Amino acid sequence: MTQDLPEHPEHLWRNPEPRSSYDVVIIGGGGHGLATAYFLAAHYGIRNVAVLERGWLAGGNMARNTAIIRSNYLWDESAAIYEHSLKLWERLPVELDYDLLFSQRGVLNLAHTPGDVREAMRRVNANALNGVDAEWLTPSEVAEVCPIVNVSDNIRYPVMGATFQPRAGIAKHDHVAWAFARGADRLGVDLIQGCEVTGVRTAGGRVTAVETTRGTIHTGKLGLCAAGRSTQVAELAGIRLPIQSHPLQALASELFEPVHPTVVMSNHVHVYVSQAHKGELVMGAGVDSYVGFGQRGGFHVIERQLAAAVELFPIFARAHVLRTWGGIVDVTLDASPIISRTPVDGVFVNCGWGTGGFKGTPAAGDVFAHTIAHDEPHPLAAPFSLERFETGALIDEHGAAAVAH
Amino acid sequence: MLLIECPHCGPRDETEYHYGGQAGVPYPDDPSALSDREWAAYLFYRDNPAGAFTERWMHAGGCRKWFEAVRDTRTYAFESTRAAGRADGELGDGGGER
Ligand SMILES: Cc1cc2nc3c(=O)[nH]c(=O)nc-3n(C[C@H](O)[C@H](O)[C@H](O)COP(=O)(O)OP(=O)(O)OC[C@H]3O[C@@H](n4cnc5c(N)ncnc54)[C@H](O)[C@@H]3O)c2cc1C
Ligand SMILES: [Zn+2]
Numbered sequence: 110m111t112q113d114l115p116e117h118p119e120h121l122w123r124n125p126e127p128r129s130s131y132d133v134v135i136i137g138g139g140g141h142g143l144a145t146a147y148f149l150a151a152h153y154g155i156r157n158v159a160v161l162e163r164g165w166l167a168g169g170n171m172a173r174n175t176a177i178i179r180s181n182y183l184w185d186e187s188a189a190i191y192e193h194s195l196k197l198w199e200r201l202p203v204e205l206d207y208d209l210l211f212s213q214r215g216v217l218n219l220a221h222t223p224g225d226v227r228e229a230m231r232r233v234n235a236n237a238l239n240g241v242d243a244e245w246l247t248p249s250e251v252a253e254v255c256p257i258v259n260v261s262d263n264i265r266y267p268v269m270g271a272t273f274q275p276r277a278g279i280a281k282h283d284h285v286a287w288a289f290a291r292g293a294d295r296l297g298v299d300l301i302q303g304c305e306v307t308g309v310r311t312a313g314g315r316v317t318a319v320e321t322t323r324g325t326i327h328t329g330k331l332g333l334c335a336a337g338r339s340t341q342v343a344e345l346a347g348i349r350l351p352i353q354s355h356p357l358q359a360l361a362s363e364l365f366e367p368v369h370p371t372v373v374m375s376n377h378v379h380v381y382v383s384q385a386h387k388g389e390l391v392m393g394a395g396v397d398s399y400v401g402f403g404q405r406g407g408f409h410v411i412e413r414q415l416a417a418a419v420e421l422f423p424i425f426a427r428a429h430v431l432r433t434w435g436g437i438v439d440v441t442l443d444a445s446p447i448i449s450r451t452p453v454d455g456v457f458v459n460c461g462w463g464t465g466g467f468k469g470t471p472a473a474g475d476v477f478a479h480t481i482a483h484d485e486p487h488p489l490a491a492p493f494s495l496e497r498f499e500t501g502a503l504i505d506e507h508g509a510a511a512v513a514h
Numbered sequence: 515m516l517l518i519e520c521p522h523c524g525p526r527d528e529t530e531y532h533y534g535g536q537a538g539v540p541y542p543d544d545p546s547a548l549s550d551r552e553w554a555a556y557l558f559y560r561d562n563p564a565g566a567f568t569e570r571w572m573h574a575g576g577c578r579k580w581f582e583a584v585r586d587t588r589t590y591a592f593e594s595t596r597a598a599g600r601a602d603g604e605l606g607d608g609g610g611e612r
Contacts, residue, residue, distance in 0.1 A: 340562040351558040353535075354587075398533035402564040402588050408515045409529050442558045499554040 121287050122166075122294035127301050130327035131159045133481060134319055135334055136306045136342055138162030139171040140282070140467065141459055142334035143289035143300070144474020145481070147205075150296035152475070153482035158298045159328075161321060163305035167286030170336045170466070173436035175359050175393045177372055177383065178468040179216045179277035180241050183232050186492040186504045187445060188239040193489055194472030195276060201471055207288035209280045210386055214371050216277035217251060217258075219421075221266035221377040229272045236274070244273045255371050257422050264420050266378050277372060279383050285470060309346040309456070316346065316455040332457045332481050334473075337402070337437035339460035348451050350460065351498050352439045355396035356406035357464055360414075360433040364388035368424065378417035390428060392418055396438060396464060405435040438463045443503040448477055448490040457481050458495070516590060520573045521581050521597040534570030536560045537582045564588055570598075 180191035236243035248260040308320030335342040369384035394414035397406040441461040476487035516528035
């Protein structure tokens with residue numbers, strides 16, 4: 110856990126001037142946009158690609174998340190795409206020739222009520238049927254995996270057991286972004302920072318160009334990977350999305366010796382904790398209830414998550430919070446992402462990953478690139494289309510996904 | 515932490531309130547007449563502006579009444595709040611009792 114962080118090379122990518130036209134333009138240089146560009150170039154044979162980023166590369170939610178990676182989702186469609194992602198995480202450090210500091214330290218999802226226990230066991234069985242590694246652990250087995258968890262039964266919500274996914278873990282988000290950026294850049298993709306898309310031009314129901322703060326850029330294919338601003342960016346193309354944007358916060362403590370060997374998530378008392386590679390305790394909880402674009406959230410959410418953390422991990426009682434921060438996540442009503450064609454030909458959306466899209470970065474990049482390249486959904490993306498809101502074929506992961514959104 | 519003005523009780527801490535999403539989304543008069551697309555629009559599509567937003571809040575830890583607020587979603591500042599019921603006895607657009 111305390112291994113030295115590798116130095117990152119000075120020049121990871123060029124900073125080219127935007128050209129007047131590309132085969133594919135991706136809006137948003139977060140993890141998803143960069144991964145999409147990489148897979149388009151590396152696996153789907155489209156290299157005349159630009160990624161347009163209004164700020165700096167991977168400075169949005171990619172820079173703000175708690176980096177938890179797992180695939181123990183309930184529904185078949187989710188298990189399939191998140192497990193595809195986990196397999197890519199296992200393989201990408203070699204393919205990208207870059208250490209993503211992907212640490213498969215496992216994740217515990219704690220159960221605190223009989224309802225939690227039933228839900229958790231159901232999920233373990235569903236995971237097993239989908240080839241996802243998952244086990245049910247008793248409280249004493251939980252203490253073997255993570256000795257600092259308080260498994261005594263004299264707390265308000267005693268730990269009644271947990272699901273455990275050993276292959277889950279964390280990765281270093283900056284390294285992930287840099288690795289995809291370098292990989293894409295080497296294959297000829299133009300990564301253009303400080304370039305905000307302000308308009309989308311169409312003709313005859315097809316996209317023809319985007320207006321940006323650095324001029325007009327022509328393209329026949331446009332991919333939206335704008336996470337915190339999905340609604341606003343889609344509106345530029347006249348597309349309405351079933352998305353609400355919410356603040357989501359996280360915090361980090363000072364550095365500690367390795368004490369926390371795995372990832373622990375508790376939906377019921379709502380906190381999740383892991384120890385970063387350098388030693389900070391990294392914690393998060395749920396979204397603030399209201400719509401917001403302010404990159405910050407309410408202090409009472411932090412208070413509650415710390416209260417939960419201290420009860421579950423009594424040894425954290427004297428830890429100091431050093432930093433708190435917030436991102437803006439785009440949430441759908443069924444808590445599943447949208448990866449889809451749209452009513453505008455040539456415009457594709459990847460959004461709605463809400464609080465859980467970091468783990469999905471490689472899969473999102475792969476299946477979105479496939480969808481853009483072939484003009485039809487990748488089989489793993491097909492269930493996540495915009496049409497599901499009309500057909501009623503929702504993938505309702507609220508609660509089921511082992512975390513309340 | 516937000517200080518929210520309940521139209522009935524006055525300013526109270528954010529933790530006393532429950533959020534109810536966009537205001538003014540009435541239940542369709544004749545649901546069975548809607549196409550699947552229109553029904554999906556009613557169920558799943560809401561405005562999501564970066565700016566002024568008219569939404570519903572409920573004073574859960576106080577009078578337990580729903581009311582409407584206009585809030586800037588960029589700064590989180592409340593521009594106004596008003597009781598959901600109108601002087602003429604009609605429900606406002608967002609009447610939470612539906
Ligand atoms: C506090 C927090 C904790 C989280 N924890 C986890 C976790 O533990 N595990 C997990 O799986 N997920 C987690 N997430 C969710 C995850 O961060 C997101 O789902 C994911 O990052 C979204 O994809 P992205 O990385 O491409 O988004 P972003 O990094 O937000 O990328 C979108 C980019 O689009 C750019 N953009 C927007 N509008 C325009 C425009 N008009 N023109 C040009 N560029 C534009 C933005 O500047 C931004 O860089 C967390 C999120 C937060 C906020
Ligand atoms: Zn009141």
